[in-house]
Amino acid sequence: MRRAISILLVIFALLSYGLAWSQSSLMKQAQALFKPIPTSPPSLPGNVATPAKVALGQMLYFDPRLSESHAISCNSCHMIGMGGVDLQSKSLGHRWQYGGRNAPTVYNAVYDVAQFWDGRAKDLQAQAGGPLVNPLEMDTTEAHVVEQLKGIPGYGPAFAKAFPGMADPITFDDVRKAIAVFEATLITPDAPFDRYLMGNEGALSASEKEGLSLFMSKGCAACHNGINVGGGMYAKFGVIELPGARILPPGDKGRFAVTRTASDEYVFKVPSLRNVAITAPYFHSGQVWDLREAVAIMGSSQLGAKLTDDQINKITLFLGSLTGKQPRITLPILPPSVTSTPRPRPGAR
Amino acid sequence: MRRAISILLVIFALLSYGLAWSQSSLMKQAQALFKPIPTSPPSLPGNVATPAKVALGQMLYFDPRLSESHAISCNSCHMIGMGGVDLQSKSLGHRWQYGGRNAPTVYNAVYDVAQFWDGRAKDLQAQAGGPLVNPLEMDTTEAHVVEQLKGIPGYGPAFAKAFPGMADPITFDDVRKAIAVFEATLITPDAPFDRYLMGNEGALSASEKEGLSLFMSKGCAACHNGINVGGGMYAKFGVIELPGARILPPGDKGRFAVTRTASDEYVFKVPSLRNVAITAPYFHSGQVWDLREAVAIMGSSQLGAKLTDDQINKITLFLGSLTGKQPRITLPILPPSVTSTPRPRPGAR
Numbered sequence: 001m002r003r004a005i006s007i008l009l010v011i012f013a014l015l016s017y018g019l020a021w022s023q024s025s026l027m028k029q030a031q032a033l034f035k036p037i038p039t040s041p042p043s044l045p046g047n048v049a050t051p052a053k054v055a056l057g058q059m060l061y062f063d064p065r066l067s068e069s070h071a072i073s074c075n076s077c078h079m080i081g082m083g084g085v086d087l088q089s090k091s092l093g094h095r096w097q098y099g100g101r102n103a104p105t106v107y108n109a110v111y112d113v114a115q116f117w118d119g120r121a122k123d124l125q126a127q128a129g130g131p132l133v134n135p136l137e138m139d140t141t142e143a144h145v146v147e148q149l150k151g152i153p154g155y156g157p158a159f160a161k162a163f164p165g166m167a168d169p170i171t172f173d174d175v176r177k178a179i180a181v182f183e184a185t186l187i188t189p190d191a192p193f194d195r196y197l198m199g200n201e202g203a204l205s206a207s208e209k210e211g212l213s214l215f216m217s218k219g220c221a222a223c224h225n226g227i228n229v230g231g232g233m234y235a236k237f238g239v240i241e242l243p244g245a246r247i248l249p250p251g252d253k254g255r256f257a258v259t260r261t262a263s264d265e266y267v268f269k270v271p272s273l274r275n276v277a278i279t280a281p282y283f284h285s286g287q288v289w290d291l292r293e294a295v296a297i298m299g300s301s302q303l304g305a306k307l308t309d310d311q312i313n314k315i316t317l318f319l320g321s322l323t324g325k326q327p328r329i330t331l332p333i334l335p336p337s338v339t340s341t342p343r344p345r346p347g348a349r
Numbered sequence: 350m351r352r353a354i355s356i357l358l359v360i361f362a363l364l365s366y367g368l369a370w371s372q373s374s375l376m377k378q379a380q381a382l383f384k385p386i387p388t389s390p391p392s393l394p395g396n397v398a399t400p401a402k403v404a405l406g407q408m409l410y411f412d413p414r415l416s417e418s419h420a421i422s423c424n425s426c427h428m429i430g431m432g433g434v435d436l437q438s439k440s441l442g443h444r445w446q447y448g449g450r451n452a453p454t455v456y457n458a459v460y461d462v463a464q465f466w467d468g469r470a471k472d473l474q475a476q477a478g479g480p481l482v483n484p485l486e487m488d489t490t491e492a493h494v495v496e497q498l499k500g501i502p503g504y505g506p507a508f509a510k511a512f513p514g515m516a517d518p519i520t521f522d523d524v525r526k527a528i529a530v531f532e533a534t535l536i537t538p539d540a541p542f543d544r545y546l547m548g549n550e551g552a553l554s555a556s557e558k559e560g561l562s563l564f565m566s567k568g569c570a571a572c573h574n575g576i577n578v579g580g581g582m583y584a585k586f587g588v589i590e591l592p593g594a595r596i597l598p599p600g601d602k603g604r605f606a607v608t609r610t611a612s613d614e615y616v617f618k619v620p621s622l623r624n625v626a627i628t629a630p631y632f633h634s635g636q637v638w639d640l641r642e643a644v645a646i647m648g649s650s651q652l653g654a655k656l657t658d659d660q661i662n663k664i665t666l667f668l669g670s671l672t673g674k675q676p677r678i679t680l681p682i683l684p685p686s687v688t689s690t691p692r693p694r695p696g697a698r
Binding site: 087088089092292332337 | 411412413414418419420425428429430431432435436437438441444445447626627629638639640641675677678679680681682683685686688692693695696
């Protein structure tokens with residue numbers, strides 16, 4: 001009897017060791033492919049994040065007077081407190097028009113290789129000006145943004161503090177720079193997956209680890225890797241099998257519009273999967289609301305793999321572990337308009 | 350020579366005394382008519398403001414999923430950080446439709462005798478449900494608001510904490526109650542005028558005091574009095590002289606629509622003048638952007654007085670002293686949607 005118990009204990013010890021070894025191996029594999037989000041934001045080349053500049057960027061981010069209508073701000077489509085998105089298939093912009101593609105989250109966007117689904121802006125600073133002048137979004141002009149801000153007395157000192165020593169600190173470029181440094185602060189560290197990558201075996205459940213293992217072994221991590229679990233490269237959507245036209249509308253050729261290169265047809269930036277569980281709907285077309293369906297589509301369109309329901313569920317559970325600590329932002333007190341401030345031009349309806 | 354200096358000193362002392370006496374008299378007169386905003390919010394009858402209820406109300410206030418489109422929240426038209434208004438003539442609502450009247454500020458609204466320009470809601474709680482179901486604003490229904498919130502898992506515990514012991518805490522009435530207690534916190538104490546009312550002679554400049562004196566002697570304070578410098582009664586717009594149809598459109602008969610009483614034609618709630626300098630445009634029609642013009646119109650339409658430019662300027666300066674300490678609000682992290690959460694219905698365009 002004692003001998004039997006001893007044998008059982010040895011078997012148990014060996015099993016435990018094997019399990020620990022395999023977990024440790026999974027962790028090492030993950031650590032080689034992914035990186036945790038740091039607790040403090042990265043610095044932007046050529047755009048030092050002084051407190052005054054971050055504070056100005058935060059004001060601009062929330063100020064609807066940057067739009068032609070004075071009704072739409074950056075935060076309208078990239079809502080702080082709601083995953084950095086608007087939870088719409090496509091955003092509602094100027095005069096209730098739909099935008100061209102699903103609004104990506106602003107959270108952790110600083111870690112992406114480029115901005116927009118087609119990568120047409122090289123960084124946050126280049127991106128920040130885009131929606132302002134897009135007729136489907138905020139529908140203003142670079143000149144009017146500057147005129148508007150110069151017409152709001154409180155912005156003069158705020159720009160002067162953010163861009164000291166400039167003869168004329170209120171320029172469109174400064175607007176973009178200030179918004180970019182604020183957006184760079186919008187990172188979501190401390191997700192369960194980050195804690196796991198930092199060596200905490202208990203940060204992920206057994207099912208989440210199985211999902212992580214599948215995520216790597218099935219090939220998802222070939223594109224979705226790095227600090228943002230995506231966001232680092234481009235890929236053709238439907239490389240193995242084309243999804244339906246609802247999900248991949250033939251009219252939107254993605255990066256082709258940027259490069260005019262035939263091989264870039266239907267190529268998009270591989271999106272970051274950070275916070276993906278709270279930023280539905282999915283893909284550039286925003287037609288898929290169920291993360292499990294999105295995982296299944298990725299399996300068939302990108303990997304030629306028909307994933308089982310169990311595999312899909314486990315990968316989806318793993319993706320849930322990518323939801324990090326959401327930024328807590330205090331709403332800035334915006335400088336008041338005065339009688340001479342340019343007025344909203346909401347457009348006829 | 351020394352005698353001449355002595356006489357001058359006595360004259361100077363007498364003048365100073367006279368000035369101090371007249372200031373003190375002005376202060377006493379003001380203290381009899383107005384009251385400072387307290388530093389902590391008032392309690393609402395039958396609606397205790399527990400921290401859990403205020404926190405829930407704050408989430409609901411910022412959550413655009415309360416609207417049919419999921420693109421409009423309370424904060425869209427009553428923006429925290431922008432005077433509690435949207436700085437529009439009329440607000441842009443569902444499908445870019447204009448609202449019927451200029452959006453009043455949410456700041457200090459708790460002190461008003463009733464809500465809306467026509468007083469059709471008796472308090473904040475009654476008001477809070479209005480824009481939700483107004484087809485020109487958020488265009489949803491009471492039933493859909495409840496269905497929507499029940500479809501967002503994180504709201505269940507938040508309502509249970511805010512309304513403990515209820516079998517079904519997510520009701521439309523609870524939504525209104527929670528929003529109301531949050532809105533009651535949006536007060537702006539510590540305006541220069543408040544400090545003056547509390548005995549600080551130096552809180553107002555000489556010109557602001559002259560403006561205050563005119564504000565009382567010309568009759569403005571007959572209606573604009575109390576804690577909110579208005580907000581306490583109703584008055585006919587154009588009692589002496591009708592303003593033009595642009596400012597008083599014949600189609601909007603104000604409180605008449607509520608009471609169906611002929612004497613209530615073109616009667617509106619006397620608006621609070623708290624923070625008026627930062628909440629243009631003015632009047633229920635929102636067509637006047639210059640506060641001095643608004644003051645002049647009030648003089649002629651309500652008092653039969655043609656105010657001089659100097660009087661208008663001084664009254665306007667005084668009104669600037671009504672801008673208080675603006676609320677600092679940290680954006681709540683909203684509970685995420687899940688696959689089964691009812692989706693936005695933005696409407697065709």
